[in-house]
Amino acid sequence: MRRYVFLLVFLVPLLTAQTNPAAVAAQEWRKQHEHVIMDEFVALLSIPNIASDRANIQRNAETIAQMMQKRGIASKLVSVPGANPVVFGEIKTPGATRTIVFYAHYDGQPLDPKEWATPPFTPTLGDKQIERDGQVIPLPGAGKPFDPEWRLYARGSADDKAPIVAMLAAVDAIRAAGLKTKSNIKFAFEGEEEAGSTNLDKILAANKELFAGDVWLSCDGPLHQTRRQSITFGARGISTVDITVYGPRGELHSGHYGNWAPNPAMTLVQLLASMKDQNGRVLVDHFYDGIEPLSETEKRAIAEAPNAEADLMREFWLGSTENAPMKLAELITLPSLNIRGMASSRIGNQASNVIPATASVTIDMRLVKGMDPRQTADRLIEHIRKQGFFVADQEPSADVRRAHPKVALVVRRNGENPHRVSMDLPISQEVIRAVESVRGPAVKIPNSGGTLPDVAERVLGMHEIGIPIGNHDNNQHSYNENLRLQNLWDGIELMAALLTM
């Protein structure tokens, strides 16, 4: 991150050009109450939060409900059989004509404690990134200040308990300053996002009135790599398939049969190579059909997005990128076809002198608005057929394999719809104004590159906008997840502005 420091020096004046009164109040309040905020955060992070750990998930949910009740916010746990509860809370505003739902999730990614430098459920301060020579330091005693560059290490610190703590601290700050909410406010804190949000549809569908609102602010994920605030108006969808192609029934000696028995690894690479050109364009027929074009506002947002490519290339040791010279910000508004992994027999010292029996690949295709997961998989399957394959949807029998020159087993895995809210909608513009009044010019992202369920749109018909607060280098989903403290302080101010929108 050292390379961004220089850039930040120039951005600081923008970031501090803060005129939003709720944010100003939040900053004042936070400066007086950092220890109180951190104590609440540390207590919440101390409760293990893996979605499959039902007992601790329940403790998390009840703790969050109590955190709201302590503030006089009506709250309850909402669930369906077999699901982890959503913690619901509501601040009713007399005369309000609009309802804003703040979403976050309190569960975290599964982990292996052995990979962590610090115990994942013993929140621990580092004076900087532990993986970059940071040292563990104790929580400062009462009255002693926190350095905003310190990091708090714990599962869920960034993804995604920080927004919960920030929202409730912002509520305290607003009230302390005598400010009022103008909209009805609802909170929806999910308990199994990292397990695929498999029950959120059902929970919302069974409680439509309870969760109904005008806009769903999804507070999850990291800020832009430049540390500028980002606002995300959608997400790519996904369609994932496993493909296996077949050679001989079992591995054959590559000397005795090499040149004669078809090699499934070669069959697979020829198939995969047919799917994309050298510059990254997908060659599957109709792959790009039906994509909803970007609006002028979206194109402008992309043009204005910071160009972090050169830094990222250094960071990732890359000597080239796909689809050059298009910007990353634009490329994520286009679909992709990505090989997640590939396997055939063994390599290197483990390799045998064989013709492998099978070769397999897992592919994910990221989709953008106008594309459908099932239809995209259909198009890929049709492409495979056009390359001369018989496509099976279950393990092909000996007879099937004998009857066709080339056989591919294609198994469809998960699919998620893409979604994108127009930046031109009044609510979108209002959210942008609120955010920028606190955080300066934001990076406005038509859709994130990753995939998020479009459940609020699909089930409740609500617009969904993503407002992250975490640092981009938070190690989410990995070991040593951490939150940079300044990101929490900034998040409190941001939430104060959005709560009073």
Added chain:
Amino acid sequence: MRRYVFLLVFLVPLLTAQTNPAAVAAQEWRKQHEHVIMDEFVALLSIPNIASDRANIQRNAETIAQMMQKRGIASKLVSVPGANPVVFGEIKTPGATRTIVFYAHYDGQPLDPKEWATPPFTPTLGDKQIERDGQVIPLPGAGKPFDPEWRLYARGSADDKAPIVAMLAAVDAIRAAGLKTKSNIKFAFEGEEEAGSTNLDKILAANKELFAGDVWLSCDGPLHQTRRQSITFGARGISTVDITVYGPRGELHSGHYGNWAPNPAMTLVQLLASMKDQNGRVLVDHFYDGIEPLSETEKRAIAEAPNAEADLMREFWLGSTENAPMKLAELITLPSLNIRGMASSRIGNQASNVIPATASVTIDMRLVKGMDPRQTADRLIEHIRKQGFFVADQEPSADVRRAHPKVALVVRRNGENPHRVSMDLPISQEVIRAVESVRGPAVKIPNSGGTLPDVAERVLGMHEIGIPIGNHDNNQHSYNENLRLQNLWDGIELMAALLTM
């Protein structure tokens, strides 16, 4: 194998048209001594024989030396520092003007006992192939007969201890019948063939006089798939390389960076697909340059070789072959380029939503006379460069990876020269006559598809001819290696004929 039974019915008259007196004597002797032969075989197979297991390798070598000494054959262990010993034996024949060296190896392929149906070093009988519903049966008691279709399961049963036992049983049979050798006979039993014969050169070079002779009969490998006797006049060489191509420094989220960060698996498949056309022809420039053409005798031998392709396709569940409609017998006289295995990140349920960091492949190229292992690897490397890669020969640094759009690490692994003895030489014709006098019309193979060291030719200037005895379905190099007992019985007769040549 059931499908060959029909064919065998027609071949039996040929196979039994046996006029060679040594072979007739061997058959008689064998019928009276099956238990003695099998006891010796089982005892030898009970000694683990993985080349890296030095203590047991030594036990194997000493046991074989004792087996020869018991028969009055002068024998000794011959080695160089760091090598597993070659067991040498010699039968001097007064007045002989020719020396025949019989080669076999006593070490076996590394194995994982968990994959085996029976313990690999507890020789175990099956009433037929265990992987085709065969049942384990006990060794029959003294005086009880062996069914020749039974299989003896153990590492080394086929590859390659059977020829050792067959040769020594043949010596017993010849002597019992009062027959004499006409040539000087030498035995050379190697102890690290499956580990790449890395020291055989040195051992022979340091003992040229000891091992000198006119023809080196390499008794290794399986018979033709039709069960007809084969004679092999050479072997393909080999050149093996590992290739790794690079994407981002670590795995990246396929949503956040998919479409922008180059995917090394896609880079690799595009590279590999450029190496071969859809029909199996290698597209590397100059790959086929300099290949020595087949003689008329060799072409005739290929034309006369049985066409087992249709049966093999059924057996291997294949719906097509490479380079169709060329015969397998012809294809192995041409070079091949084969993917041994391929790996990038993880697949299926283990797959993550990532762009992998690297993708790797191991390739073997089988070479025929006129090709050179190092030059062939050079041509492949040049091909990789022509596809736009910077080729590194050690792990590329961050700077190297940043400086080049595409980087490939290419590690050269083992290489072996191809070799081929002319079938028209007098010694070749004499070996053919001896073999056919016992086993009927043989399948004469200009070179095997697999690779064998050409060390006898290179170091000692001897002609090398391959005379296998194992069943083709012996699972050599894999789990459940086995020898069909009839192949051992036939092998004893064959060795008797060759010993008295």
